[in-house]
Amino acid sequence: MLRIAVPNKGSLSGPAADMLHEAGYQQRRESKELRIVDPVNDVEFFYLRPRDIAIYVASGRLDIGITxxxxxxxxxxxxxxxxxxxxxxxxxxxxxxxxxxxGPADLNGKTVATSYEGIVAKHLADSGIDASVVHLDGAVETAIQLGVAQVIADVVETGTSLRNAGLEVVGEPIMTSEAVVIRRTGTDGEEPKVQQFLRRLQGVLVARTYVMMDYDCRVEQLEKAVALTPGLESPTISPLHNEGWVAVRAMVPAKDAQGIMDDLYDIGARAILTTAIHACRL
Ligand SMILES: Nc1ncnc2c1ncn2[C@@H]1O[C@H](COP(=O)(O)OP(=O)(O)OP(=O)(O)O)[C@@H](O)[C@H]1O
Ligand SMILES: O=P(O)(O)OC[C@H]1O[C@H](OP(=O)(O)OP(=O)(O)O)[C@H](O)[C@@H]1O
Ligand SMILES: [Mg+2]
Known part of the structure; x- marks a missing residue:
C-alpha cells in the first residue's frame, strides 16, 4: 500500500486535500483524523504537520509527501x-x-527573526554575511516592533502582512516556493504505484489549466485555425455534413481561451465553444 504524507494544517492543508480529492482519492471527513486508508486505491494517508513531512519521507517510513x-x-x-x-x-x-x-550587505551585525532558520542560516553563510538568527514559531513581523530583531525573513505572498506591520522587503527573494510532491532522495523513480499517483496529480493540473475548444471552420482557413489551436499532440479534425467545412477540437490553455476565440472568429471560425476538462491522463 502506498503511504502518503498530507499537511494537516495551515495554508497547504485545504488545497492539498482538494487536489487529492479531484484526483479520485478518498480524503478525511474531519480535521482531527490523523490517518485514513483508501482501500479502493490501495493508499494510506497520514495527516502530519507540514514542517514534519520531509522528515517522515526522508526516514523511508512514508513513500511520498506533499509539503x-x-x-x-x-x-x-x-x-x-x-x-x-x-x-x-x-x-x-x-x-x-x-x-x-x-541591501543584504547591511544585514551584517543584525539579528534576523525567522521560522525558517535552515534557509536563512544557509543564505547568510552563502552570502558571507555575519548576522545572528533568532528562531520564532510564527507572526515574526512583530519581532521588529518588540525589539527582538532588526530584520525578519518570512513567507511573502500578497505583502499584506508586511504592510500591516509597517515593514518593507529588502533585496531580491531568497527563494520562491509552492506546494510540491517529495520522496526520499535517490528512491526508485519507476515504482508503478508512485508513477500512477503522479500521473493522477498531473491530470488534475492539466484539467485545471486547460479547456477543450471546439469550433467549425472552412477548409481554406484550417491551417490558420490549427496554428491558433495546435493542441497538445495535434487537433482532431472531423468532416461536417456541409461540404467545405470541418469541425476542430483541441485543448488550449484556459488563460488564453478568450483571446483565441476572438482570433478564431476573426478568421471565420464559427460555433466556437469551450468546455471544462474534469480529469485527464496525458
Ligand atoms: N500566505 C501564504 N501564501 C502562500 N503560501 C503560504 C502562505 N503562508 C504560508 N505559506 C506556505 O505554507 C507552508 C507553511 O505551512 P505552515 O502550515 O507551516 O504555515 P502556515 O501556512 O503559515 O500556517 P499556520 O501559520 O496557520 O500554521 C510553506 O510552504 C509556506 O510557503
Ligand atoms: O504576504 P501575505 O499575503 O500577507 O502572506 C504572508 C504571511 O502569511 C503567513 O502568515 P500566517 O498568517 O500563516 O501566520 P504565521 O506567521 O503565524 O505563520 C506568513 O508567515 C506571512 O506572515
Ligand atoms: Mg503561518
Whole structure:
C-alpha cells in the first residue's frame, strides 16, 4: 500500500486535500483524523504537520509527501522534489522597517527573526554575511516592533502582512516556493504505484489549466485555425455534413481561451465553444 504524507494544517492543508480529492482519492471527513486508508486505491494517508513531512519521507517510513518547497529546503532532510503542484505559491524574503537597511550587505551585525532558520542560516553563510538568527514559531513581523530583531525573513505572498506591520522587503527573494510532491532522495523513480499517483496529480493540473475548444471552420482557413489551436499532440479534425467545412477540437490553455476565440472568429471560425476538462491522463 502506498503511504502518503498530507499537511494537516495551515495554508497547504485545504488545497492539498482538494487536489487529492479531484484526483479520485478518498480524503478525511474531519480535521482531527490523523490517518485514513483508501482501500479502493490501495493508499494510506497520514495527516502530519507540514514542517514534519520531509522528515517522515526522508526516514523511508512514508513513500511520498506533499509539503512546501521552502519547508523541504529548510528541513535539510534527505528528500527531493518530484512534482510542483502550483498552489501555495509564495516568495521568501528579508524585510525590515523602511530606512533601516539598503541591501543584504547591511544585514551584517543584525539579528534576523525567522521560522525558517535552515534557509536563512544557509543564505547568510552563502552570502558571507555575519548576522545572528533568532528562531520564532510564527507572526515574526512583530519581532521588529518588540525589539527582538532588526530584520525578519518570512513567507511573502500578497505583502499584506508586511504592510500591516509597517515593514518593507529588502533585496531580491531568497527563494520562491509552492506546494510540491517529495520522496526520499535517490528512491526508485519507476515504482508503478508512485508513477500512477503522479500521473493522477498531473491530470488534475492539466484539467485545471486547460479547456477543450471546439469550433467549425472552412477548409481554406484550417491551417490558420490549427496554428491558433495546435493542441497538445495535434487537433482532431472531423468532416461536417456541409461540404467545405470541418469541425476542430483541441485543448488550449484556459488563460488564453478568450483571446483565441476572438482570433478564431476573426478568421471565420464559427460555433466556437469551450468546455471544462474534469480529469485527464496525458
Ligand atoms: N500566505 C501564504 N501564501 C502562500 N503560501 C503560504 C502562505 N503562508 C504560508 N505559506 C506556505 O505554507 C507552508 C507553511 O505551512 P505552515 O502550515 O507551516 O504555515 P502556515 O501556512 O503559515 O500556517 P499556520 O501559520 O496557520 O500554521 C510553506 O510552504 C509556506 O510557503
Ligand atoms: O504576504 P501575505 O499575503 O500577507 O502572506 C504572508 C504571511 O502569511 C503567513 O502568515 P500566517 O498568517 O500563516 O501566520 P504565521 O506567521 O503565524 O505563520 C506568513 O508567515 C506571512 O506572515
Ligand atoms: Mg503561518
Amino acid at each position: 512546501g518547497r521552502d519547508l523541504l529546503i529548510d528541513s535539510g532532510a534527505n528528500a527531493e522534489e518530484i512534482l510542483p503542484l502550483g498552489f501555495a505559491r509564495s516568495t521568501f524574503r528579508y524585510a525590515t522597517k523602511p530606512g533601516t537597511i539598503d
